[in-house]
Amino acid sequence: MVSYRDDVRKLEEKVKERFVGNEEAVHIAILNLLHPRSTTLIRAPRGLGKSTLMLLMLKGIFGDDFVVVSGASEVKRGEVIGRLHIPSLEKEGVEKVLWAAFVRKEGKGLDEVNRLNPYTAANIYHMLQFGEVWAYGQRYRVKDYILIANENPYDPTTFIHPPPFYDRFDIVLYLRSLTLSEKFKLQSLLDKYGDDLIETMEQVLTFDDIREVRKEVSEIELDVELKGTINLLVRDLQACIRNRDSSVVKPSILCEGCHFIRDVCSSIKTGPSERATIVLSQLAKAKVWLDGRCDMEDVINFGKWVLPHRIELTKVKVIQEDISEILEREKIKMREREMRRQWFMLNELYKKFDRELYRRVKEMALEDLVLAEELTKLESEWVKKGVISIEEALFSYLK
Amino acid sequence: MEEFRRFLERKASKASVRKFGRYIAWEEKEVMPRGPTEFLDMYYLSARPGEVVVMDSSVARDIEERLKFLEGEVRKLKTHNDILKAALIGLLVAMITLVIKLVGG
Numbered sequence: 001m002v003s004y005r006d007d008v009r010k011l012e013e014k015v016k017e018r019f020v021g022n023e024e025a026v027h028i029a030i031l032n033l034l035h036p037r038s039t040t041l042i043r044a045p046r047g048l049g050k051s052t053l054m055l056l057m058l059k060g061i062f063g064d065d066f067v068v069v070s071g072a073s074e075v076k077r078g079e080v081i082g083r084l085h086i087p088s089l090e091k092e093g094v095e096k097v098l099w100a101a102f103v104r105k106e107g108k109g110l111d112e113v114n115r116l117n118p119y120t121a122a123n124i125y126h127m128l129q130f131g132e133v134w135a136y137g138q139r140y141r142v143k144d145y146i147l148i149a150n151e152n153p154y155d156p157t158t159f160i161h162p163p164p165f166y167d168r169f170d171i172v173l174y175l176r177s178l179t180l181s182e183k184f185k186l187q188s189l190l191d192k193y194g195d196d197l198i199e200t201m202e203q204v205l206t207f208d209d210i211r212e213v214r215k216e217v218s219e220i221e222l223d224v225e226l227k228g229t230i231n232l233l234v235r236d237l238q239a240c241i242r243n244r245d246s247s248v249v250k251p252s253i254l255c256e257g258c259h260f261i262r263d264v265c266s267s268i269k270t271g272p273s274e275r276a277t278i279v280l281s282q283l284a285k286a287k288v289w290l291d292g293r294c295d296m297e298d299v300i301n302f303g304k305w306v307l308p309h310r311i312e313l314t315k316v317k318v319i320q321e322d323i324s325e326i327l328e329r330e331k332i333k334m335r336e337r338e339m340r341r342q343w344f345m346l347n348e349l350y351k352k353f354d355r356e357l358y359r360r361v362k363e364m365a366l367e368d369l370v371l372a373e374e375l376t377k378l379e380s381e382w383v384k385k386g387v388i389s390i391e392e393a394l395f396s397y398l399k
Numbered sequence: 400m401e402e403f404r405r406f407l408e409r410k411a412s413k414a415s416v417r418k419f420g421r422y423i424a425w426e427e428k429e430v431m432p433r434g435p436t437e438f439l440d441m442y443y444l445s446a447r448p449g450e451v452v453v454m455d456s457s458v459a460r461d462i463e464e465r466l467k468f469l470e471g472e473v474r475k476l477k478t479h480n481d482i483l484k485a486a487l488i489g490l491l492v493a494m495i496t497l498v499i500k501l502v503g504g
Contacts, residue, residue: 228406325445341425343410348423350407356421 004205004213008034008290011060011204018197019053020186025173028305029057032171033146033210034217034286039128039168041113041309042150044175050150051111053175055198057148058107061210063203066107071115071151081123082135097138103127106207110149114158121161128168144211163270163312170279171305174320213289220285229296230280232370233303233330236264237311238271239369241398245271251314259398260369264329267322270312279306296334303327333368340364342371349378353387362394372398 012030019026032038040057042050058066069080077083080102088096102108110116116124127133128147133140149169152158166172178186193200242254244265255266283302287294304327308319316322337343345361348354365372376395382388390396416425433449438458440446454462 224402224405224409227402228410338410338414339427341414341416341423343407344414344416345423347404347407347411350404354421357423 004209004216005290007205007209008213011057014060014202014204015053015056018056018189018193018201019049020189021178021182022049022053022173022175025175025305026053028171028283028302029053029148029173031283031286031290032305033057033061034213034289035170035282036144036214036218037128037131037147038145039147039170040149041166041169041172042148042175043153043172044150045154046152048175048177050152050175052197053173054109054111054148054150056201058109058146059198059201060204061146061207062105062107065105066109067101067105068109068111069102071110071112075116075120077120077123077135080120081127081133082138082140084136095136095138097135097140099133099135099140103133103140103142106143106145108145108147110147112151112155113149113161114151114153114155116159116161118159118161121159121165125165125168144214146207146210163310166309167273167275169309170275170282172309173305174308217282217285217289220288222281222284222288226284226294226296226299227281229299229334230277230284232334233300234272234274234277234280235370235373236330236333237268237276237307237326239373240265240268240271241369241372244268259366263369264326264333265369267314267326268311269314272307272310276306276310297331300327300331300334303330337368337371342368346371346374349375353382358388365394 008030012026015026015030016023029040029042032040042053044050055068058068069075078100080100082097082099082103085096085098088094110124113121123133127142131142133142189197240251240254241260242258244251244254247254250269251266255261258266260266280299280302283306284294284299287298304320304323307326308323311323313319313322342361342364345357345364348357349361361371361375365375372394376393376398379388379393379395383390383393414425416423418424435451435453436446436448438452438454441448441452
Protein backbone atom coordinates (compact mmCIF):
# COMPACT_ATOMS: atom_id res chain seq x y z
CA MET A 1 0.00 0.00 0.00
CA VAL A 2 1.29 3.43 -0.96
CA SER A 3 1.94 5.68 2.00
CA TYR A 4 1.88 9.27 0.91
CA ARG A 5 3.09 10.23 4.36
CA ASP A 6 6.35 8.37 3.76
CA ASP A 7 6.70 10.03 0.36
CA VAL A 8 6.24 13.51 1.82
CA ARG A 9 8.75 12.68 4.56
CA LYS A 10 11.12 11.42 1.88
CA LEU A 11 10.74 14.69 -0.02
CA GLU A 12 11.68 16.62 3.12
CA GLU A 13 14.60 14.29 3.71
CA LYS A 14 15.88 14.68 0.14
CA VAL A 15 15.59 18.48 0.31
CA LYS A 16 17.41 18.53 3.66
CA GLU A 17 20.12 16.25 2.23
CA ARG A 18 20.97 19.03 -0.22
CA PHE A 19 19.99 22.12 1.72
CA VAL A 20 22.11 22.85 4.76
CA GLY A 21 20.67 24.57 7.85
CA ASN A 22 17.28 26.26 8.21
CA GLU A 23 15.69 22.88 9.09
CA GLU A 24 12.61 24.42 10.68
CA ALA A 25 11.98 26.58 7.60
CA VAL A 26 12.21 23.51 5.34
CA HIS A 27 9.73 21.60 7.51
CA ILE A 28 7.25 24.49 7.38
CA ALA A 29 7.73 24.74 3.61
CA ILE A 30 6.84 21.04 3.32
CA LEU A 31 3.74 21.45 5.54
CA ASN A 32 2.64 24.39 3.43
CA LEU A 33 2.57 22.21 0.30
CA LEU A 34 -0.26 20.14 1.73
CA HIS A 35 -3.21 22.39 0.94
CA PRO A 36 -4.61 23.54 -2.41
CA ARG A 37 -3.06 26.51 -4.20
CA SER A 38 -0.16 26.69 -1.84
CA THR A 39 2.07 29.74 -2.03
CA THR A 40 5.41 30.16 -0.29
CA LEU A 41 7.65 33.22 -0.25
CA ILE A 42 11.32 32.80 0.64
CA ARG A 43 13.02 35.99 1.82
CA ALA A 44 16.73 36.41 2.37
CA PRO A 45 19.67 38.56 1.37
CA ARG A 46 21.72 37.42 -1.65
CA GLY A 47 23.43 34.05 -1.63
CA LEU A 48 21.65 32.36 1.24
CA GLY A 49 19.93 29.72 -0.89
CA LYS A 50 16.53 31.21 -1.76
CA SER A 51 16.56 29.97 -5.35
CA THR A 52 18.17 26.67 -4.38
CA LEU A 53 15.44 25.86 -1.87
CA MET A 54 12.75 26.89 -4.37
CA LEU A 55 14.21 24.70 -7.13
CA LEU A 56 14.83 21.71 -4.85
CA MET A 57 11.19 21.72 -3.74
CA LEU A 58 9.85 22.10 -7.28
CA LYS A 59 12.19 19.44 -8.66
CA GLY A 60 11.23 17.02 -5.89
CA ILE A 61 7.57 17.19 -6.97
CA PHE A 62 7.60 18.03 -10.67
CA GLY A 63 10.93 16.69 -11.92
CA ASP A 64 11.71 19.05 -14.78
CA ASP A 65 8.08 19.84 -15.52
CA PHE A 66 7.78 23.25 -13.87
CA VAL A 67 8.22 26.88 -14.86
CA VAL A 68 10.29 29.54 -13.19
CA VAL A 69 9.79 33.17 -14.14
CA SER A 70 12.61 35.46 -13.19
CA GLY A 71 11.48 38.79 -11.91
CA ALA A 72 12.84 41.63 -13.99
CA SER A 73 11.26 44.92 -14.87
CA GLU A 74 11.30 43.88 -18.57
CA VAL A 75 9.20 40.74 -18.03
CA LYS A 76 6.09 41.26 -20.11
CA ARG A 77 2.56 40.04 -19.59
CA GLY A 78 2.95 37.77 -22.64
CA GLU A 79 5.70 35.81 -20.95
CA VAL A 80 3.87 35.39 -17.67
CA ILE A 81 0.17 35.32 -18.61
CA GLY A 82 -0.47 34.99 -22.33
CA ARG A 83 0.05 36.53 -25.78
CA LEU A 84 -1.96 36.83 -28.98
CA HIS A 85 -1.63 34.14 -31.62
CA ILE A 86 -0.73 36.39 -34.56
CA PRO A 87 -1.51 33.93 -37.46
CA SER A 88 -5.09 33.44 -36.20
CA LEU A 89 -5.53 37.17 -36.00
CA GLU A 90 -4.08 37.79 -39.47
CA LYS A 91 -5.77 34.91 -41.31
CA GLU A 92 -9.10 34.55 -39.51
CA GLY A 93 -9.38 37.84 -37.62
CA VAL A 94 -9.78 35.85 -34.41
CA GLU A 95 -8.11 36.92 -31.16
CA LYS A 96 -6.70 33.63 -29.94
CA VAL A 97 -4.62 33.73 -26.76
CA LEU A 98 -1.62 31.51 -26.25
CA TRP A 99 -1.51 31.07 -22.51
CA ALA A 100 1.96 31.20 -21.02
CA ALA A 101 3.49 28.07 -19.54
CA PHE A 102 3.56 29.85 -16.16
CA VAL A 103 -0.24 29.79 -15.91
CA ARG A 104 -0.64 26.32 -17.45
CA LYS A 105 1.92 24.41 -15.39
CA GLU A 106 1.12 23.23 -11.90
CA GLY A 107 4.64 23.85 -10.64
CA LYS A 108 5.34 27.58 -10.59
CA GLY A 109 8.42 29.42 -9.43
CA LEU A 110 8.96 33.16 -9.18
CA ASP A 111 12.55 34.22 -8.80
CA GLU A 112 13.17 37.68 -7.29
CA VAL A 113 9.52 38.75 -6.93
CA ASN A 114 10.70 42.17 -5.77
CA ARG A 115 11.98 42.90 -9.29
CA LEU A 116 8.65 42.18 -11.00
CA ASN A 117 7.17 45.31 -12.54
CA PRO A 118 3.86 46.45 -11.03
CA TYR A 119 1.83 45.36 -14.12
CA THR A 120 3.09 41.77 -14.04
CA ALA A 121 2.75 41.70 -10.25
CA ALA A 122 -0.89 42.87 -10.64
CA ASN A 123 -1.61 39.96 -13.04
CA ILE A 124 -0.05 37.45 -10.66
CA TYR A 125 -1.97 39.01 -7.78
CA HIS A 126 -5.21 38.45 -9.73
CA MET A 127 -4.25 34.81 -10.30
CA LEU A 128 -3.53 34.28 -6.61
CA GLN A 129 -6.73 36.03 -5.59
CA PHE A 130 -9.28 34.65 -8.06
CA GLY A 131 -7.60 31.55 -9.48
CA GLU A 132 -7.85 32.92 -13.00
CA VAL A 133 -5.95 35.12 -15.44
CA TRP A 134 -7.19 37.49 -18.13
CA ALA A 135 -5.59 38.52 -21.41
CA TYR A 136 -7.20 40.19 -24.43
CA GLY A 137 -10.65 39.85 -22.90
CA GLN A 138 -10.28 36.10 -22.44
CA ARG A 139 -10.18 34.18 -19.21
CA TYR A 140 -8.15 31.14 -18.21
CA ARG A 141 -9.09 29.22 -15.07
CA VAL A 142 -5.92 28.20 -13.27
CA LYS A 143 -6.09 24.74 -11.73
CA ASP A 144 -4.52 23.68 -8.46
CA TYR A 145 -0.82 24.57 -8.19
CA ILE A 146 2.25 25.02 -6.05
CA LEU A 147 3.85 28.42 -6.25
CA ILE A 148 7.19 29.08 -4.63
CA ALA A 149 8.64 32.55 -4.86
CA ASN A 150 11.66 34.27 -3.48
CA GLU A 151 12.90 37.80 -2.99
CA ASN A 152 15.74 39.78 -1.56
CA PRO A 153 14.19 42.73 0.26
CA TYR A 154 17.56 44.53 0.34
CA ASP A 155 17.94 44.46 -3.44
CA PRO A 156 18.34 48.05 -4.72
CA THR A 157 16.25 47.29 -7.83
CA THR A 158 13.26 46.45 -5.66
CA PHE A 159 9.72 47.45 -6.54
CA ILE A 160 7.53 48.05 -3.53
CA HIS A 161 4.55 45.73 -3.96
CA PRO A 162 1.36 46.52 -2.04
CA PRO A 163 0.65 44.64 1.24
CA PRO A 164 -2.38 42.76 -0.26
CA PHE A 165 0.00 41.19 -2.82
CA TYR A 166 2.17 39.74 -0.05
CA ASP A 167 -0.92 38.75 1.95
CA ARG A 168 -1.66 36.19 -0.81
CA PHE A 169 1.48 34.27 0.13
CA ASP A 170 0.58 31.70 2.75
CA ILE A 171 3.91 31.80 4.52
CA VAL A 172 7.17 33.68 4.37
CA LEU A 173 10.43 31.90 5.15
CA TYR A 174 13.40 33.93 6.33
CA LEU A 175 16.68 32.11 5.73
CA ARG A 176 19.72 32.65 7.90
CA SER A 177 23.37 32.36 6.94
CA LEU A 178 25.26 29.16 7.69
CA THR A 179 27.23 28.56 10.87
CA LEU A 180 30.85 27.43 10.74
CA SER A 181 30.08 23.72 10.96
CA GLU A 182 27.26 24.08 8.42
CA LYS A 183 29.70 25.62 5.95
CA PHE A 184 31.84 22.50 6.22
CA LYS A 185 28.73 20.42 5.60
CA LEU A 186 27.88 22.45 2.49
CA GLN A 187 31.39 21.93 1.11
CA SER A 188 31.07 18.17 1.61
CA LEU A 189 27.67 18.20 -0.11
CA LEU A 190 29.02 20.13 -3.08
CA ASP A 191 31.84 17.59 -3.40
CA LYS A 192 29.36 14.71 -3.13
CA TYR A 193 26.95 16.07 -5.74
CA GLY A 194 29.56 17.42 -8.12
CA ASP A 195 28.79 21.08 -7.35
CA ASP A 196 25.24 20.64 -8.61
CA LEU A 197 22.76 20.21 -5.82
CA ILE A 198 19.71 20.92 -7.97
CA GLU A 199 20.34 18.76 -11.05
CA THR A 200 20.99 15.74 -8.84
CA MET A 201 17.71 16.21 -6.92
CA GLU A 202 15.38 13.34 -7.71
CA GLN A 203 11.62 13.53 -8.21
CA VAL A 204 10.22 11.97 -5.04
CA LEU A 205 6.50 12.21 -5.76
CA THR A 206 4.11 13.59 -8.36
CA PHE A 207 1.58 16.38 -8.25
CA ASP A 208 -1.18 13.75 -8.42
CA ASP A 209 0.21 12.34 -5.16
CA ILE A 210 0.16 15.84 -3.68
CA ARG A 211 -3.50 16.18 -4.75
CA GLU A 212 -4.34 12.98 -2.90
CA VAL A 213 -2.46 14.20 0.18
CA ARG A 214 -4.30 17.52 0.03
CA LYS A 215 -7.60 15.64 -0.03
CA GLU A 216 -6.60 13.63 3.07
CA VAL A 217 -5.34 16.75 4.88
CA SER A 218 -8.52 18.70 4.13
CA GLU A 219 -10.59 15.93 5.74
CA ILE A 220 -8.80 16.29 9.09
CA GLU A 221 -11.01 17.84 11.76
CA LEU A 222 -9.09 20.16 14.04
CA ASP A 223 -9.69 19.97 17.75
CA VAL A 224 -11.90 22.80 19.00
CA GLU A 225 -9.24 23.90 21.48
CA LEU A 226 -6.67 24.18 18.69
CA LYS A 227 -9.13 26.20 16.64
CA GLY A 228 -9.59 28.39 19.70
CA THR A 229 -5.83 28.97 19.98
CA ILE A 230 -5.65 29.95 16.30
CA ASN A 231 -8.59 32.33 16.58
CA LEU A 232 -7.33 33.82 19.84
CA LEU A 233 -3.88 34.43 18.44
CA VAL A 234 -5.18 36.23 15.36
CA ARG A 235 -7.84 38.15 17.29
CA ASP A 236 -5.30 39.33 19.88
CA LEU A 237 -3.30 40.86 17.05
CA GLN A 238 -6.35 42.40 15.34
CA ALA A 239 -8.36 43.73 18.26
CA CYS A 240 -8.28 47.43 19.07
CA ILE A 241 -10.74 49.11 21.39
CA ARG A 242 -10.31 52.33 19.44
CA ASN A 243 -11.05 50.66 16.12
CA ARG A 244 -7.59 50.99 14.62
CA ASP A 245 -8.70 49.63 11.20
CA SER A 246 -11.09 52.51 10.52
CA SER A 247 -9.12 55.19 12.32
CA VAL A 248 -7.30 57.92 10.42
CA VAL A 249 -4.80 58.19 13.28
CA LYS A 250 -2.70 55.09 13.79
CA PRO A 251 -0.84 53.74 16.81
CA SER A 252 1.11 54.97 18.71
CA ILE A 253 -0.78 58.31 18.62
CA LEU A 254 -4.09 56.43 18.65
CA CYS A 255 -3.03 54.57 21.80
CA GLU A 256 -2.36 57.70 23.88
CA GLY A 257 -4.42 57.47 27.05
CA CYS A 258 -5.88 54.07 26.08
CA HIS A 259 -6.58 51.64 28.90
CA PHE A 260 -4.87 48.82 26.96
CA ILE A 261 -1.69 50.78 26.14
CA ARG A 262 0.57 48.11 27.69
CA ASP A 263 -1.07 45.31 25.76
CA VAL A 264 0.26 43.71 22.58
CA CYS A 265 -2.28 45.66 20.48
CA SER A 266 -0.31 48.91 20.99
CA SER A 267 2.69 47.45 19.10
CA ILE A 268 0.61 46.79 15.99
CA LYS A 269 -0.10 49.38 13.34
CA THR A 270 -2.00 47.08 10.98
CA GLY A 271 -3.22 43.70 12.18
CA PRO A 272 -3.22 40.46 10.20
CA SER A 273 -5.99 39.63 7.74
CA GLU A 274 -8.35 36.66 8.15
CA ARG A 275 -6.05 34.80 5.75
CA ALA A 276 -3.73 34.35 8.73
CA THR A 277 -6.47 32.28 10.43
CA ILE A 278 -6.98 30.18 7.30
CA VAL A 279 -3.28 29.50 6.79
CA LEU A 280 -2.73 28.68 10.49
CA SER A 281 -5.57 26.16 10.29
CA GLN A 282 -4.15 24.63 7.10
CA LEU A 283 -0.69 24.30 8.65
CA ALA A 284 -2.16 22.79 11.82
CA LYS A 285 -4.06 20.20 9.75
CA ALA A 286 -0.93 19.44 7.73
CA LYS A 287 1.07 18.97 10.93
CA VAL A 288 -1.53 16.60 12.37
CA TRP A 289 -1.44 14.62 9.11
CA LEU A 290 2.35 14.49 8.79
CA ASP A 291 3.63 14.54 12.38
CA GLY A 292 0.62 12.98 14.09
CA ARG A 293 0.08 15.87 16.50
CA CYS A 294 -0.19 19.62 16.73
CA ASP A 295 -0.51 21.54 20.00
CA MET A 296 -0.90 25.13 21.18
CA GLU A 297 2.86 25.68 21.17
CA ASP A 298 3.08 24.55 17.50
CA VAL A 299 0.24 26.84 16.44
CA ILE A 300 1.82 29.88 18.08
CA ASN A 301 5.15 28.93 16.55
CA PHE A 302 3.54 28.91 13.05
CA GLY A 303 3.00 32.63 13.63
CA LYS A 304 6.71 33.15 12.87
CA TRP A 305 6.05 32.19 9.25
CA VAL A 306 2.43 33.30 8.83
CA LEU A 307 2.54 36.79 10.36
CA PRO A 308 5.64 38.78 9.34
CA HIS A 309 4.30 39.74 5.90
CA ARG A 310 0.75 40.31 7.14
CA ILE A 311 1.37 42.64 10.01
CA GLU A 312 2.71 46.17 10.35
CA LEU A 313 4.36 47.01 13.65
CA THR A 314 4.71 50.45 15.22
CA LYS A 315 8.44 49.87 15.74
CA VAL A 316 10.49 47.39 13.75
CA LYS A 317 14.05 46.40 14.56
CA VAL A 318 14.32 42.91 13.08
CA ILE A 319 10.89 41.70 11.96
CA GLN A 320 11.45 38.00 12.79
CA GLU A 321 12.67 38.86 16.28
CA ASP A 322 9.88 41.37 16.85
CA ILE A 323 7.29 38.78 15.82
CA SER A 324 8.93 36.13 18.02
CA GLU A 325 8.73 38.54 20.97
CA ILE A 326 5.04 39.17 20.31
CA LEU A 327 4.43 35.41 20.09
CA GLU A 328 6.23 34.87 23.42
CA ARG A 329 3.95 37.49 24.99
CA GLU A 330 1.00 35.65 23.46
CA LYS A 331 2.05 32.37 25.07
CA ILE A 332 2.20 34.07 28.47
CA LYS A 333 -1.14 35.77 27.88
CA MET A 334 -2.83 32.48 26.99
CA ARG A 335 -1.37 30.78 30.06
CA GLU A 336 -2.62 33.62 32.26
CA ARG A 337 -6.09 33.26 30.77
CA GLU A 338 -6.07 29.59 31.74
CA MET A 339 -4.86 30.41 35.25
CA ARG A 340 -7.58 33.02 35.74
CA ARG A 341 -10.21 30.47 34.59
CA GLN A 342 -11.71 33.23 32.52
CA TRP A 343 -13.15 30.95 29.85
CA PHE A 344 -14.82 28.87 32.55
CA MET A 345 -16.39 32.01 34.02
CA LEU A 346 -17.47 33.34 30.64
CA ASN A 347 -19.04 29.95 29.94
CA GLU A 348 -20.93 30.14 33.23
CA LEU A 349 -22.18 33.61 32.30
CA TYR A 350 -23.36 32.30 28.95
CA LYS A 351 -25.43 29.72 30.83
CA LYS A 352 -26.83 32.06 33.44
CA PHE A 353 -26.30 35.62 34.68
CA ASP A 354 -24.66 35.86 38.07
CA ARG A 355 -23.81 39.30 39.47
CA GLU A 356 -20.74 38.23 41.44
CA LEU A 357 -19.32 36.26 38.52
CA TYR A 358 -20.08 39.17 36.21
CA ARG A 359 -18.14 41.51 38.49
CA ARG A 360 -15.12 39.15 38.41
CA VAL A 361 -15.21 38.72 34.63
CA LYS A 362 -15.57 42.49 34.20
CA GLU A 363 -12.39 42.98 36.25
CA MET A 364 -10.58 40.43 34.10
CA ALA A 365 -11.86 42.04 30.93
CA LEU A 366 -10.10 45.25 31.91
CA GLU A 367 -6.87 43.30 31.36
CA ASP A 368 -7.97 41.40 28.26
CA LEU A 369 -9.43 43.14 25.26
CA VAL A 370 -10.62 39.95 23.55
CA LEU A 371 -12.52 38.90 26.68
CA ALA A 372 -13.89 42.45 26.91
CA GLU A 373 -15.26 42.14 23.35
CA GLU A 374 -17.08 38.92 24.17
CA LEU A 375 -18.36 40.22 27.48
CA THR A 376 -19.74 43.41 25.92
CA LYS A 377 -21.71 41.23 23.48
CA LEU A 378 -23.33 39.48 26.43
CA GLU A 379 -23.86 42.82 28.19
CA SER A 380 -25.83 44.20 25.23
CA GLU A 381 -28.26 41.30 25.64
CA TRP A 382 -28.49 41.79 29.40
CA VAL A 383 -29.09 45.53 28.97
CA LYS A 384 -31.92 44.73 26.51
CA LYS A 385 -33.43 42.32 29.02
CA GLY A 386 -32.97 44.83 31.87
CA VAL A 387 -30.65 42.53 33.83
CA ILE A 388 -27.99 45.25 34.10
CA SER A 389 -28.06 48.99 33.46
CA ILE A 390 -26.06 50.70 30.72
CA GLU A 391 -24.09 52.66 33.32
CA GLU A 392 -22.68 49.55 34.98
CA ALA A 393 -21.78 47.83 31.69
CA LEU A 394 -18.14 47.47 30.73
CA PHE A 395 -18.67 49.08 27.32
CA SER A 396 -19.78 52.30 29.01
CA TYR A 397 -16.50 52.38 30.93
CA LEU A 398 -14.31 51.51 27.94
CA LYS A 399 -15.86 54.21 25.77
CA MET B 400 -21.32 30.75 17.63
CA GLU B 401 -21.93 27.07 18.31
CA GLU B 402 -18.23 26.32 17.80
CA PHE B 403 -17.34 29.18 20.17
CA ARG B 404 -19.63 27.74 22.84
CA ARG B 405 -18.05 24.34 22.25
CA PHE B 406 -14.65 25.96 22.78
CA LEU B 407 -15.84 27.55 26.04
CA GLU B 408 -17.34 24.25 27.20
CA ARG B 409 -14.08 22.43 26.50
CA LYS B 410 -12.02 25.05 28.34
CA ALA B 411 -14.48 24.98 31.23
CA SER B 412 -14.26 21.20 31.47
CA LYS B 413 -10.47 21.45 31.78
CA ALA B 414 -10.50 24.29 34.30
CA SER B 415 -10.56 21.89 37.31
CA VAL B 416 -12.94 24.11 39.24
CA ARG B 417 -15.21 23.00 42.06
CA LYS B 418 -18.60 24.60 42.52
CA PHE B 419 -20.26 25.04 45.90
CA GLY B 420 -23.66 26.56 45.26
CA ARG B 421 -22.93 30.09 44.12
CA TYR B 422 -19.23 29.81 44.95
CA ILE B 423 -16.48 28.44 42.78
CA ALA B 424 -13.05 27.37 43.94
CA TRP B 425 -9.83 26.02 42.46
CA GLU B 426 -6.43 25.09 43.68
CA GLU B 427 -3.44 26.99 42.46
CA LYS B 428 -0.08 25.33 42.30
CA GLU B 429 2.59 27.21 44.16
CA VAL B 430 5.03 28.60 41.67
CA MET B 431 8.59 28.48 42.90
CA PRO B 432 10.23 31.89 42.60
CA ARG B 433 12.82 31.99 39.87
CA GLY B 434 16.43 32.55 40.78
CA PRO B 435 18.11 35.93 40.34
CA THR B 436 18.59 37.10 36.76
CA GLU B 437 21.75 38.75 35.49
CA PHE B 438 21.02 42.32 34.42
CA LEU B 439 23.01 41.97 31.17
CA ASP B 440 21.15 38.74 30.27
CA MET B 441 17.88 40.54 30.83
CA TYR B 442 18.93 43.58 28.81
CA TYR B 443 20.80 42.06 25.87
CA LEU B 444 19.37 38.54 25.65
CA SER B 445 15.77 39.54 26.49
CA ALA B 446 15.73 36.92 29.26
CA ARG B 447 12.58 37.06 31.35
CA PRO B 448 13.64 38.57 34.68
CA GLY B 449 12.96 36.73 37.92
CA GLU B 450 12.02 38.44 41.16
CA VAL B 451 15.59 39.62 41.69
CA VAL B 452 17.86 41.18 39.07
CA VAL B 453 21.58 41.36 39.91
CA MET B 454 24.47 43.24 38.38
CA ASP B 455 28.13 43.57 39.26
CA SER B 456 29.65 46.88 40.29
CA SER B 457 31.21 47.63 36.87
CA VAL B 458 27.82 47.27 35.17
CA ALA B 459 26.22 49.45 37.85
CA ARG B 460 28.97 52.07 37.31
CA ASP B 461 28.37 51.94 33.52
CA ILE B 462 24.65 52.48 34.03
CA GLU B 463 25.31 55.33 36.44
CA GLU B 464 27.62 56.99 33.88
CA ARG B 465 25.07 56.50 31.14
CA LEU B 466 22.26 57.92 33.26
CA LYS B 467 24.39 60.99 34.08
CA PHE B 468 25.17 61.45 30.39
CA LEU B 469 21.50 61.10 29.43
CA GLU B 470 20.43 63.51 32.15
CA GLY B 471 22.98 66.01 30.78
CA GLU B 472 21.57 65.47 27.29
CA VAL B 473 18.03 66.06 28.57
CA ARG B 474 19.13 69.28 30.29
CA LYS B 475 20.85 70.45 27.08
CA LEU B 476 17.80 69.66 24.97
CA LYS B 477 15.52 71.37 27.47
CA THR B 478 17.60 74.55 27.24
CA HIS B 479 17.41 74.37 23.42
CA ASN B 480 13.71 73.79 23.67
CA ASP B 481 13.23 76.82 25.96
CA ILE B 482 15.24 79.05 23.60
CA LEU B 483 13.20 77.84 20.62
CA LYS B 484 9.94 78.38 22.53
CA ALA B 485 10.98 81.96 23.40
CA ALA B 486 12.00 82.60 19.77
CA LEU B 487 8.70 81.21 18.56
CA ILE B 488 6.69 83.40 20.94
CA GLY B 489 8.78 86.44 19.89
CA LEU B 490 8.19 85.68 16.21
CA LEU B 491 4.49 85.14 16.83
CA VAL B 492 4.19 88.51 18.63
CA ALA B 493 6.14 90.21 15.81
CA MET B 494 3.91 88.58 13.20
CA ILE B 495 0.69 89.56 14.98
CA THR B 496 1.99 93.16 15.40
CA LEU B 497 2.88 93.24 11.71
CA VAL B 498 -0.54 91.92 10.67
CA ILE B 499 -2.33 94.45 12.94
CA LYS B 500 -0.21 97.27 11.49
CA LEU B 501 -0.83 96.17 7.92
CA VAL B 502 -4.60 95.67 8.40
CA GLY B 503 -4.91 98.82 10.51
CA GLY B 504 -3.34 100.78 7.67
